[in-house]
Amino acid sequence: MELVNTDVAYKFIREKILSGVYSAGMPLASKNLSKEIGVSRTPVRDALRQLEADGLVIIKPRIGASVKSMDLKEFKDLCGLRQALETYAAGLAAHNRTESELEEIHGALEAMRVIVEKMLKTANDKELLGDLAREDVRFHLAIINVAKNDLIKKEIMRLSLINRVVSNPPKGKSTETLANRRTVLESHQEIFDAIASKNVAAAKNAMERHQQKNLEKVILMMGVKERSKFHSELGIAVKG
């Protein structure tokens, strides 16, 4: 695969957005970017167009590009979309799964359990939190892979990126309780069991409930964040 400057610019800007260096609402002037990246404006514009398609950037004619910001409605819609896709994927996974594929899902589930139990003992969450998040996505990713629908996978991956941006700003500070993590684990267990027993309807139900809980959790979290940052309209990820 040939690598062109457009890709360089794309990865550069995307990384900055995902890491929160470019925060929501921030204008992305093609001139500045081209100087910063070291390429001309043309590939930068190309990259911005791709990022717009990803839903990370918004481009208004004659105004320019800026990092996408969301209101609460849009965020809820996003979660709904994701719920629809992951739920469907869980159903497919329950239908398609082979033994070895089940193995991988189970591996992610157990890895999460181990981490949560470690957390009960040590108060030091710092890196465990990262591990937990990693295993969480591994679990969901495993299911999506087993579903074997490449378009749905692609779409969910796209949504994940947007989610990452939205939940990013508050310095990664976790408002989750241990009880919450326990609940997540239980949800995952339910999902796994349904997939293991090839029960399509149960898998869908379990995943739908899981996603619903997640939505409610994040909404709550965002509500809190919102109040605390109400004065600075710019630089927040979600307003409304």
Added chain:
Amino acid sequence: MELVNTDVAYKFIREKILSGVYSAGMPLASKNLSKEIGVSRTPVRDALRQLEADGLVIIKPRIGASVKSMDLKEFKDLCGLRQALETYAAGLAAHNRTESELEEIHGALEAMRVIVEKMLKTANDKELLGDLAREDVRFHLAIINVAKNDLIKKEIMRLSLINRVVSNPPKGKSTETLANRRTVLESHQEIFDAIASKNVAAAKNAMERHQQKNLEKVILMMGVKERSKFHSELGIAVKG
């Protein structure tokens, strides 16, 4: 809303693809396009990037753009994605619907019924077919609107475009029987009833079955088309 050349190029190319003038696999040289449209290559490239995001075009570095072509697997995945979204939307619609919104869905349903009954009498399908298709999308669109999730709506609209391209080439010749149309009508009735009675689970089930039937129908249709066009690799919408 300001209108720029990029939009002109986008609409131009998109229209040609949707109408089948640019058929699947056909290379889209930016130079030719720019001459044909009467703008420079820059906005054409922009437009092609957008069309790539829409899933209508594929761009390979150093090679160029071409109209996207699909294999059977990808098409099935597409239908799955659509099934997931429309099913979810039906559930939302059943939950959210107001009386007046229900009215609109019902209107589309009855309009379709009238057309199908007209078809029973007159053999002249020519324009009735167009009307039927129009009312069909109106029905689905009404449900999606009632679901009130803008992202899901946007995504379904995108998929509809791709579908249109895929099912387009065979001169609009309908392989559907009247019995088929009856079945579609019954499915719609079921979906409507579920939404009317605010039964979320039933609405989802009805829509899922409806989409499933549609997939099977189109797969069959495509299988036939495929065999008949096997020799000409280029210019077919779906290969495999």
Added chain:
DNA sequence: AGGTATTTTTGTGTATACATGATGGCCGAT
């Protein structure tokens, strides 16, 4: 004659120049 190497040509990717429309400050009028 067939296949391969080489040249030619075409088209992409990129940089850059230019024009138009937007943004922000300044000045005058009320």
Added chain:
DNA sequence: ATCGGCCATCATGTATACACAAAAATACCT
């Protein structure tokens, strides 16, 4: 003093020129 219009500045949209890679055509060798 504040509001509204005018002007300067700047960034965007667009066109175009250039370099290099890929494809096509031609010539060459076996």
